Amino acid sequence: MLRLSKLTDYATVILSHMAKNGKQVHAAIEIASITGIALPTVSKILKLLVNANVLVSTRGSKGGYGLARLPEKISVATVISALEGPIALTECSISHQGCEQASGCGIRSNWNLINLTIHNALESVTLADMIRPTGAPEEIRVPVASLFR
Amino acid sequence: MLRLSKLTDYATVILSHMAKNGKQVHAAIEIASITGIALPTVSKILKLLVNANVLVSTRGSKGGYGLARLPEKISVATVISALEGPIALTECSISHQGCEQASGCGIRSNWNLINLTIHNALESVTLADMIRPTGAPEEIRVPVASLFR
């Protein structure tokens, strides 16, 4: 499975909760209790999202976290790279040093093409798309069964 | 990083070696010595690829492994799912049981859309594409820098 880490999965849950509720500020402990994710884990995720400029934080009592911009302006690609670093399938797409096959490897640029395609796909989906009501018929254009051939 | 396992990476190296050499049959030990991957690991990968009908094997002396069909007919998606199982970003896209947020989670069908997009991207690239000479200018249509924003 081409897997996303659990933390990234949590991040999407947290962010969609924040995007759904119009509230400006959410304390970490509030998010933890609503989502059922342990507080230290929630804090860790929120911190990473602040560093990636997806969230803004305010300290002190009445403080908390809020979206840095409109959900329409937050792409899934941004969220994933905030949690996991650059989006790339192979190690050599990020750094090609230490690859003993560097010279004989004619695959690299082709991997880059694939990475780019995937990145574009993830860039085109925003947080606003994620919180749209599930299963809206016009959203599903292709039979999902084809995924598991 | 949206990572592929090392074994999958190895698999693409092994398969492109096999696709480049017109030879019909390659012994596991020959592949190991050429690619520099340890023999037991090579065997493991080759077996998985046979199970996924990407390769065919013949036993006995003069035996070995060969491509089950033309490189044009072997997609990257097939290779990845042979090594890692179904291509999906989130656990709940594969099995949704045991997800305590099952009812309140409106994200699932949107993840499926993303998964589908990525799957299509990977399905459209074949082994034949992977062994094309690297860096052919017409292949690179978008600046790679945009990948690492």
Add this chain to the structure above:
DNA sequence: AAATTCAGGACTATTTTAGTACTATTTTAT
């Protein structure tokens, strides 16, 4: 000044992945 809340970093435990070893089975060649 006290209470609340985020910031940052270090640490531990768990899970996943990679790699190894061994035995059985099949086919070819002598």
Add this chain to the structure above:
DNA sequence: ATAAAATAGTACTAAAATAGTCCTGAATTT
């Protein structure tokens, strides 16, 4: 027939990555 060559299958071990926790410090509000 028999030996050699090669894959098939299974179980096990070790290493690495990930997830999760904890603690101390800093900022803001009341």
